[in-house]
Amino acid sequence: MAFSYLSHLICPKCNLSYPANKIQQLCTCGSPLLVEYDLERLKLKLKPGDLIRRPPTLWRYQELLPVTSPENIVTLGEGMTPLLPMSRLGKEMGLSRLWMKDEGVIPTGSFKARGAAVGVSKAKELGVSELAMPTNGNAGAAWSLYAARAGLRSSIVMPVAAPAITRAECAVSGGNLNLVNGLISDAGKIVAQAVAESGLYDASTLKEPYRIEGKKTMGLEIAEQMDWKLPDVILYPTGGGVGLIGIYKALQELVTLGWVQEPLPRLVAVQAAGCAPIVKAWQEGKRESEFWPDSVTAAFGINVPKALGDFLVLDAVYNTQGCAIAIEDAELLEEQLTVARLEGAFVCPEGAAAFAAARRLREAGWIHEGETVVVLNTGSGIKYPETVQVEVPVLEPGERLVRRK
């Protein structure tokens, strides 16, 4: 039995196909490429029960991942993050089946580790020696650290306003970090120029086909952790949207394998009110988004004014009868506190936005009380210390504890 059932790459826009055994970036039509597997053959060979004895990492889904030789796997033990019941928070929101998929419990502290693990492994398998990418912080941190583990060089460009800790992660990896006085779109132009001039491997969001495959494993894990019974709703904080595209792809693959049944969960793209191009497009019934000018939000990871894969995100939302919703910064920061106080989970602001969206959609009646709802928390709150106000007494040795009323 093959290690991977990787077949080829295909363009979702123009249907052109490409071989997967050499470096491919975008389709000639400019669209991202998607990875295809020989699912009909795999269906005969693999059953869900075969997974039970495998290690609790995303590599347990090796047949549905693009790395064809195990020796090319670059891993820090990522995947099989907790799927936690959120009973007290759910009760407060009027949701009796609220769950959090906690992507803070993963190497580098964010879900970006999944894309990096699979993307870097495949880059290594394809013979890449140096990669470059723009980032809002967490992806660059993850890719530079996984590149270090693989022995690859990396060049990372991030906005000066990106979370400070992600700078430290890139720097400690030995990667080549540049900051830019601008947004991720400005960082993207700098990387594009370097790629054009120096022939670096372009690891920008969706400009290589394998990051999606890593992110896809969130969907595979949710399905397995729920014993192959899909939830009714999945809420996902959406910047570049790769996770949402990946989850949708994963669920479709599982349907083809016969491991889960339709209908698929209604997929919800959650954005910040200060950067909501996907929400605007969805409200207008459009298939693509427009560049969002002067974007700003405390949920830095979803400050993406125009996503290359916007049409894939919108497809996923439309095809699952999902929706798109924008949350104000004040509301998501308040939700971050509520989640911590009721559930002990220090979620990132992006994850907090998704919880706030669940609350709002419940209030609006779009989600019903007894529906099974999964919120993606895409990273650990410990990467964003500045989002929490700390005003506490400072004692001298020998003084008495101050207890609040």
Added chain:
Amino acid sequence: MAFSYLSHLICPKCNLSYPANKIQQLCTCGSPLLVEYDLERLKLKLKPGDLIRRPPTLWRYQELLPVTSPENIVTLGEGMTPLLPMSRLGKEMGLSRLWMKDEGVIPTGSFKARGAAVGVSKAKELGVSELAMPTNGNAGAAWSLYAARAGLRSSIVMPVAAPAITRAECAVSGGNLNLVNGLISDAGKIVAQAVAESGLYDASTLKEPYRIEGKKTMGLEIAEQMDWKLPDVILYPTGGGVGLIGIYKALQELVTLGWVQEPLPRLVAVQAAGCAPIVKAWQEGKRESEFWPDSVTAAFGINVPKALGDFLVLDAVYNTQGCAIAIEDAELLEEQLTVARLEGAFVCPEGAAAFAAARRLREAGWIHEGETVVVLNTGSGIKYPETVQVEVPVLEPGERLVRRK
């Protein structure tokens, strides 16, 4: 079959025993209490293979944990952290079988989550409504967040110099945080006073018996992840030393169960040169340590001038033919960079000290080339952004990527 095989509590100093179904703090003789299980009965009922289908959390070892009813479990999905091969680093050190147990991949980003999960669960089971503890940061963060999830109140006292992010974690949890212009020993006195006056549950290191049980699971996991063949050496960054005591206890319990064979791994207590009371005691052949005055180190988590369980740490080291070793700050910070550059792992300074110790003990011939060596990284480097120097170019939009030579 019982959920837990909890039997009773026993004093390792004076052998007095206590029932485990009500709140107990220290023995009347002043020593910490240890938890005993009915291992002879468990030995007949449970085999290693029975664990395979259990979820990848520390609760898979329920029979060896003190919580007797599953409904009292307070969990954020902690445990079964990665055990990773460190091939490139090992090669550089002259170690062909070097592994890292990565406790950064856990809720709250440090191994303190284990003690908090089990300690808070048991406190809840015993009817506690409010706990108090001193901390060097990470333990307070973990306990306040787990307490929030359990619906318990917490009062946490930490030095002003503790990692800033741990303040935010306590604050976001809604716990009652006080800072102190001093060391953890000063925080401890403030908590002791409050406990005496207000009858709070004292969750200070080793003043309740259950934190060790949580930490113990590191030893259980290492054994299971190595397929019940123990490594030759385990290196552990040692402040309060609860993890080392716990690992030693776990391995002894596994020997009694017949799941692993002696000899036990040689246990190495790694300290910072600026706070090395256990190392000094070991060098002098003593059974207890003395208070280390004016302690200071960048590895803040192991800045513990006098540990209540020092005699248990020293017992574990002596009984396994281990050793104790101190590492200078400059050396551990250098090692932190090396680990990241070769392995892509951003370890905490305490974990870096343990890697530096492995390097030194290999150079000294105390560890041999082919021995299996496990280094505990007790937390994620992302909790310590200030340990990494970041000097990078800042570009304006439209400028060109700066690549290092």
